[in-house]
Amino acid sequence: MDLKTKLEYVIEVADLTVAYDVKPVLWDVDLKIPKGKLMAVVGPNGAGKSTLIKAILNLLIPISGNIKFIQNRADTKSNIKNRVAYVPQSGNVDWDFPSTVLDVVLMGRFGLLGWIKRPGKADVDIALQTLKKVGMEDYSSRQISQLSGGQQQRVFLARALVQQADIYFMDEPFKGVDTKTEKAIVLLLKDLKDQGKTVVVVHHDLQTVTEYFDWVTLINLRVVASGPVDEVFHQENLRQTYRSTGMLLKGMAV
Amino acid sequence: MLLSDYTFQTVAIGSAILGLISGVLGTFAVLRKQSLLGDGVSHAALPGVVLGFILIGSKNTEFLLLGALLSGLLSTLLITTIVKYSRIKFDSALALIMSVFFGLGLVLLTYVQKIPNANQAGLNRFIFGQASSLMRRDVNLMIICGSILLLLLIIFWKEFKIFTFDSEFAQSLGFSPKKLDLLLSLMTVTGIILGLQTVGVILMSAMLVAPAVAARQWTNKLSVMAFLGAIFGAISGIFGTAVSSFIPKLPTGPTIVLFASLIVLISILLAPGRGILHRLYRQKHNRSLNIERRAENDSTI
Incomplete structure (x- = not known):
């Protein structure tokens, strides 16, 4: 109690x-x-x-x-939007979208950047580090339509992790x-905790x-x-x- | 000789700009699975054109296109409202609104043509398009509007990209999908309206979809796809104008659309990776590999 x-x-x-x-x-x-x-x-x-x-x-x-x-x-963050990160169900998007793994992970940085500002080198570095964390560092320039279900999920997870929420x-x-x-995702969750x-x-x-x-x-x-x-x-x-x-x-x- | 002709230059520049803009905007329309929206909006623009003429009594392209823009926007608004507040799906709502507006446009057009002394000749050109009627000031209007559209696209590139890929995630980051949808739809409608005079309401959707579909075949990057879409659109515009100038009695708008379709055909057949021929080759290659492997296994047994 x-x-x-x-x-x-x-x-x-x-x-x-x-x-x-x-x-x-x-x-x-x-x-x-x-x-x-x-x-x-x-x-x-x-x-x-x-x-x-x-x-x-x-x-x-x-x-x-x-x-x-x-x-x-x-x-540290006063804006509620930047305090939360969301990993939607990976089946809800069109994985044939013309984009690389790195492109998608970088999208996680967009919230911190705000309107109009573009991601820079620092954002790319964070994205690449995070890809390594989820075991996808060799896939950064891979087209997303070529990913397996597990890899898609890892990419989505990385996209949320770069938000540093x-x-x-x-x-x-x-x-x-x-x-x-x-197992890899569970380890990441415990790491977050x-x-x-x-x-x-x-x-x-x-x-x-x-x-x-x-x-x-x-x-x-x-x-x-x-x-x-x-x-x-x-x-x-x-x-x-x-x-x-x-x-x-x-x-x-x- | 012909290429230095003033009229030819005007029409070619206008068609190239139209192709460029619709290629870029079409990239997003295709990826958002809203290819048909172009068809709907362009058909729905017709009553706006005729009403603009009836109300203002002038055939100034600016006024007519303003009418087209308003009725195009109204139709988009109606379609989204129907989808939102009823159980009617997007494709049905689109077909419904498109034919109602186009029908109304035809009725108004017939009515106008029966008014004596009305200087109505030439309104027909919006149905099938009449690129040869493009004048320098029309082209200037296209250049100005086109530049604004491209500028907006560059400014909000990141937002449009994330919204098109995953609008729910975009919303969770604080990018309002409602605002982005409104802006992108407004831009697409404007782009469509700009093309009415050149290729007409019936063929305009092809200009929006064809360059983008062809571009998708050659690349896996959004920026490259938009760029290629622009190039394909512009090439279709220039070549279509040139060919229709060399061969007498060949209409420009439809020739442009045929060129765009030719590029689509080539891209679907020949593009590396996604092209049909490449895929057939790969299948065959894999099959022969498998047969070889099986033969090897058999010989080892």
């Missing part, structure tokens, strides 16, 4: 309701995202996981609700990647939640539970979250 009171939060979501047309996707969501944690957002298909991230990032307009970014004294939102970064890439960054990940694989994350939010239209993995991620909460889907939780060692 004592630990909990010492938690510092970076984002507070209050009374958030989002609907597409008339169908509500998120209903009256209250959520606090703690600083320096690796948080998984878990729930069945259509539970509103991606929508939650997009609403927090102000990418869609909610029906109601309030999203508060809490300014910490240690934060405080809070990272990732929409299913493990989707369609090989085991090797998954060690630097005191906050990472929020939409995650599908219940088997790996305890291994990868230390914080979890269970969601299905409403927030079922949110807290430390060892306190919140148990059979009863999972049953409530996946109730409507009739999904069996066979083999779950919880």
Whole structure:
């Protein structure tokens, strides 16, 4: 209990309701995202996981609700846009776009540059260093249409890393990647956490939640539970979250 | 002799500028999968042209093109509104608005032609285009507008690039997709309108799409694609004008479009990497490699 009171939060979501047309996707969501944690957002298909991230990032307009970014004294960037970085699902873009890997990673610097200003040598250096970090240094001049699913994901991750943000939102970064890439991404996430960054990940694989994350939010239209993995991620909460889907939780060692 | 002819020079310069602008703007239209927008906007411009004539009673190109611009913009606005507030998809909304506007344009055109004494001859030129009617001041207008368009493109290059590739990510960085979409659409509509007098409402979409599609075949870099699109467009403009001047009774606009299409055909067939011939060759090469390998395996067994 004592630990909990010492938690510092970076984002507070209050009374958030989002609907597409008339169908509500998120209903009256209250959520606090703690600083320096690796948080998984878990729930069945259509539970509103991606929508939650997009609403927090102000990418869609909610029906109601309030999203508060809490300014910490240690934060260097005053602009909220520059404090957060977003890794969208890699399937949402046209990978036949005429561009190289380096071009795409450089796009991550555009937010810090602002309107009109072009990326310079310093930005290119950061992009190349980051490509090395995600194990893609040999691919910097490669055309993006030639990348595998795992490589695409690494490129997207690099694009977010060059933003040097405080809070990272990732929409299913493990989707369609090989085991090797998954392990590499997990290492990067832990590395971010060690630097005191906050990472929020939409995650599908219940088997790996305890291994990868230390914080979890269970969601299905409403927030079922949110807290430390060892306190919140148990059979009863999972049953409530996946109730409507009739999904069996066979083999779950919880 | 012909090449030093003043009229020829005017028309060739005008066509080259049109090709250049539409090649660059078409690059973004094609990559945003909005190739058809050019078709929609150019057809929708017709009622604007005729209304401009009815209201002002002048055949000054500036006024007519202003009318075209307004009705082109109105159609774009209507299309996006329909897509946003109904379940009708983009292609259906486009087809709908395009034919309604074009129909209205034709009705107005017929009406104007029946007014006695109205000096309406020449409005027809906007349907199929009449490059030979280009005058020095028309070309000057194209140069001024074209320079502004290119300048805007250079200034907002980075923003247009990220918006075209991944608009959601662009938004997360604080680049409003709404503003960028509006600006780019406005620029594209302006570019289309500039080409109406030369190639007409029906062929204008080809000028927008063809150079860009051809350019995509040769490169994997956005900047090079835009540059090649401009070159291909300008070459089509100049060659089309030249050929139609040498051969009597050959209309300029359609000849320009045919040249652009020829470049597309060559590019689709011959370009290294993406070209059909290269891909066929690679497939065959791989197949023969596989057969050799299999033969080797067989001999080792």
